Amino acid sequence: xxxxxxxxxxxxxxxxxICNIGSLDISESSKTKKKKRPYQKFSxxxxxxxxxxxxxxxxxxxxxKNSTKTISEFxxxxxxxxxxxxxxxxxxxxxxxxxxxLILVKTKDVAEKFLKTDRxxxxxEIVAKYHEALNFVKGIPYAPYLINIPEAEIKAExxxxxxxxxxxxxxxxxxxxxxxxxxxxxxxxxxxxxxxxICWHTVKVRExxxxxxxxxxxxxxxxxxxxxxxxxMCCTCNLPPHAPTTCTRTECANCADKHxxxxxxxxxxxxxxxxxKPYRQK
Ligand SMILES: [Zn+2]
Ligand SMILES: [Zn+2]
Ligand SMILES: [Zn+2]
Numbered sequence: 001x002x003x004x005x006x007x008x009x010x011x012x013x014x015x016x017x018i019c020n021i022g023s024l025d026i027s028e029s030s031k032t033k034k035k036k037r038p039y040q041k042f043s044x045x046x047x048x049x050x051x052x053x054x055x056x057x058x059x060x061x062x063x064x065k066n067s068t069k070t071i072s073e074f075x076x077x078x079x080x081x082x083x084x085x086x087x088x089x090x091x092x093x094x095x096x097x098x099x100x101x102l103i104l105v106k107t108k109d110v111a112e113k114f115l116k117t118d119r120x121x122x123x124x125e126i127v128a129k130y131h132e133a134l135n136f137v138k139g140i141p142y143a144p145y146l147i148n149i150p151e152a153e154i155k156a157e158x159x160x161x162x163x164x165x166x167x168x169x170x171x172x173x174x175x176x177x178x179x180x181x182x183x184x185x186x187x188x189x190x191x192x193x194x195x196x197x198i199c200w201h202t203v204k205v206r207e208x209x210x211x212x213x214x215x216x217x218x219x220x221x222x223x224x225x226x227x228x229x230x231x232x233m234c235c236t237c238n239l240p241p242h243a244p245t246t247c248t249r250t251e252c253a254n255c256a257d258k259h260x261x262x263x264x265x266x267x268x269x270x271x272x273x274x275x276x277k278p279y280r281q282k
Pocket of ligand 2: 248
């Protein structure tokens with residue numbers, strides 16, 4: 001297998017994933033390249049381990065205020081020193097395209113310290129705020145006992161478990177909207193919890209993978225009706241549109257399985273599987 005067969009989106013990988021890539025690359029290269037490497041003397045010390053990302057690690061954006069320059073235009077040495085004066089508990093720093101800084105700090109307490117700061121020592125005034133999307137992860141527990149409870153009540157009751165938002169999925173079948181029992185939960189956490197306690201129920205929290213873009217004209221994945229060159233098809237039976245008569249069969253336009261094109265396919269085609277990346281963006 002060629003290394004190019006692997007596809008990763010580095011932005012969405014966590015530390016564990018990055019470690020996996022490292023080990024995978026080594027094993028692949030040792031299989032394919034059989035050349036003997038020159039003898040290397042191992043250093044006495046182990047290399048430094050990557051910083052641990054905790055579940056309450058936070059992403060913060062730092063912007064220069066009342067300044068003609070962006071933060072990245074100041075000396076990176078001076079900026080780095082000034083950031084460390086506020087706190088040394090920083091996991092990573094990166095420069096954004098607009099010249100602002102994105103920093104990942106170890107805990108929420110450290111993040112609050114940055115948010116209260118209005119000046120980078122000896123550099124400029126700053127505004128620090130939480131990143132709007134990166135601090136949230138989305139999961140989908142199945143909790144049919146919540147079907148009749150309003151979303152606002154579920155959200156309020158689960159607030160202590162870092163639940164930031166709740167959305168109950170519904171399914172429309174022949175014009176009737178029915179709840180599915182599956183709930184989209186947005187957690188104010190770095191990693192998605194594998195389980196969640198809802199009163200006396202313990203539920204498995206699966207990772208939320210948003211449905212890929214589907215054309216409402218031909219039902220195929222990967223484009224919108226505006227760019228569709230195919231003939232119109234019924235979402236449920238994959239035959240030419242026939243309303244108001246009911247469908248005579250159920251067939252997906254994308255995988256030909258017995259489900260409507262609006263439901264996710266069990267085995268997405270390789271062309272659409274690239275959309276299946278961990279969902280962090282809000
Ligand atoms: Zn189409
Ligand atoms: Zn139909
Ligand atoms: Zn399908």
